Amino acid sequence: MKVLAADGISPKGIELLQKEFEVVVKDKISAEELLEIIPEFDALMVRSASKVTAEVIEKAEKLKIIGRAGVGVDNIDIPAATAKGIIVINSPGGNTIAATEHTMAMMLSMSRNIPVANETMQKGEWNRKKYVGVELRGKTLGVVGLGRIGSGVAKRAQAFDMDIIAYDPYVTEERAKALDVKVGTLEDVIKEADFITVHMPLTPDTKGMIGYEEMKKMKPGVRLVNCARGGIIDEEALAKAVKEGIVAGAAIDVFTSEPIPADHPLIGVPGIVLTPHLGASTVEAQIGVSVDVAEGIWAALHGEPVATAVNMAPVSPQAMKVIEPYLTLAERLGGTLCPLAEAPIKSVEVTYNGEITEVNTKLLTTAVMKGMLNPIMESEVNYVNAPSLAKERGVKVTEIKDKEPVDFANLITVKAKAGDKVLSVQGTLFGQEGRIVSIGDFRVDVAPHARILICPHINRPGIIGKVGSIMGGDGINISAMQVGKTDKEGTNLMVLTIDNDLPAATLEKVKAVDGIFDAKLVNFYAV
DSSP states (O other), rough: OOOEEESSOOHHHHHHTTTSEEEEESOOOHHHHHHHHHGGOEEEEESSSSOHHHHHHHHOOOEEEEEEEEOOOOOOOOOHHHHHTTOOOOOOOOHHHHHHHHHHHHHHHTTTTHHHHHHHHHHTOOOTTTTOOOTTTTTTEEEEESHHHHHHHHHHHHTTTEEEEEEETTTTTTHHHHOEEEEEOOHHHHHHEEEEOOOOOOTTTTTTTTHHHHHHTTTTEEEEEOOOTTBOOHHHHHHHHHHTTOOEEEOOOOOSSSSTTOOOOTTTTTTTEEEEOTTTTTTHHHHHHHHHHHHHHHHTTTTOOOTTSSSSOOOHHHHHHHHHHHHHHHHHHHHHHHHSSSOOEEEEEEEEGGGGGGSOOHHHHHHHHHHGGGGOSSSOOOOHHHHHHHHHOOOOOEEEESSBSSSSEEEEEEEEEEEEEEEEEEEEETEEEEEEEETTEEEEEEESSSSSEEEEEEEEEHHHHHHHHHHHHHTOEEEEEEEESSSSSSEEEEEEEESSOOHHHHHHHTTTTBBBOOOEEEEEGGG
């Protein structure tokens, strides 16, 4: 078998594959040459330069696997690869240590004024008194997101005698106890931490989650770090807050748009340390990602499962024909539960009723977990890693089958235990279209196509109109509305399908309406 290694893959990964396969190395390859030679190869290794388009995949007559030596897979047409049965893998853990250590380096550099001290020393200046810093010892570090990198930062910060408070909606008490971390709300982290570091994915919900209003609530002398995703911390708000002395300093490695322009608001602000997205830029990380991908290619070419696949694992054609129409629905049922949970989810039960029980539904259960975890994980959740990520976070998953139909020919019911509450959502297909048919005890008929706003409320005139007026006034278009009823007299559930991003301020206005019990936004673009 032949492997094509493009884009300057580290030799370590290439050497591993050369022990058994013929490896052709093309550090620089044009789009035209890739199209011309790809029919010869069984496997392809790339970094970010080569674009593996649908046209490339169409011409790849023998290709079984595409390996991305890194985390992002934006340069690979995953739907086209999946449709042709080609596995796509990446290396989500290959840069974990590098990103973790860079976060610590940024925190230390900022707290001791190292970059500006070095810069002035190089100019011949000696400013000991001007650059007095602060110690990490005895300070409280707020960690927003306790995935692999967030947990690694917490562990290293504890070695500096820092106290840790973390915000992560999916961390159980057991996991927090094992990490020796205090878990609180985002508000708790904002108010209690001396340093705050973010390690969340960038989604519509996390974009700008730390803005000027949040910064004003922080402790005097607070310092912020972002080595995760650009845009989680509002960059213009951060520049303003540092200039006004609300925030003492910041260390930023990632940006909303990269490379940043010369007039970027964070450039030239005293107290802000900037690096050009160096989180994964270590010799060891580059070797690590190449070896990770090489091992995945080796496994795939031997017919073995690959744990880092970002597209679905192989399923028999017979089973796929039955379950394929349900995959998106299952993901979005899981995605609906995520924002409804006000405590860490400890267990998930997925029940199948009807003819669908006659095939293997394991992939659908995995889709539920994928939808539930994707909005809150740092790295992408896929059909291969979702079960292990759920287990890692202490979520027990069970599957129940009952051939007896309940209300519909086929029905998927997802129940989740979060704290002392049991949440539930049900879905089915109308033709080939997925529909949510119940949320909790409320009967609904919702097409989960974009974003939905879920509002339990008192059943009385005027409430729906007030919410509609708020949406219209803030320029939010409502494309559909459902009012779900329950046997509980006097209580209804309003479900709005909305076409625009929903600002936090608008959401708060809805929650403040007299008669509205709560308002939860479900953003299916984040699932």
